[in-house]
Amino acid sequence: MKTKKYLYFATGGGADATTESVSVLADDICTVVPLAAGSALMYYKAGDTINAIKFAFADTMASTGHGVGPLAKAIAEACNAGPHTDGMTDMVDLDNNIFYPGLSYITGIDIFLDHQIDF
Numbered sequence: 001m002k003t004k005k006y007l008y009f010a011t012g013g014g015a016d017a018t019t020e021s022v023s024v025l026a027d028d029i030c031t032v033v034p035l036a037a038g039s040a041l042m043y044y045k046a047g048d049t050i051n052a053i054k055f056a057f058a059d060t061m062a063s064t065g066h067g068v069g070p071l072a073k074a075i076a077e078a079c080n081a082g083p084h085t086d087g088m089t090d091m092v093d094l095d096n097n098i099f100y101p102g103l104s105y106i107t108g109i110d111i112f113l114d115h116q117i118d119f
Helices: 068-079
Strands: 005-010 021-025 029-034 039-046 049-057 087-093 106-112
Touching: 005 068, 005 106, 021 049, 029 068, 039 068, 068 087
Parallel strands: 005 087
Antiparallel strands: 005 021, 029 039, 039 049, 049 106
16 A cells, blocks of 8 residues: 655644644645745645645745745655655744755745635
8 A cells, every 4th residue: 555645834833723734645736836026835635625835935036036946846856756755744844944955945834724815
């Protein structure tokens, strides 16, 4: 039986409330899209709803492109990693200052449930 892969995100709020951390099944990730300069969204399925994580980062990538590229690449890499990474992968854990390689430029995340997305 294949072990499922989960990606872990924490906002830095202590991971003790509903929207302070989330483990997302890799197969449920829908897309990663840019917002305004300095932010991006990752949409993921949760049952019959679509939820989102908003990522904030310093707008220092103006000369090299939007930060969504490295973010999307890291998420895809973690989702498709070999069998040695089955289980949980820390992507952005602002509680413990843990970042997936290449994502240390992310300065904040917000977790939105049930289409409660406020831009």
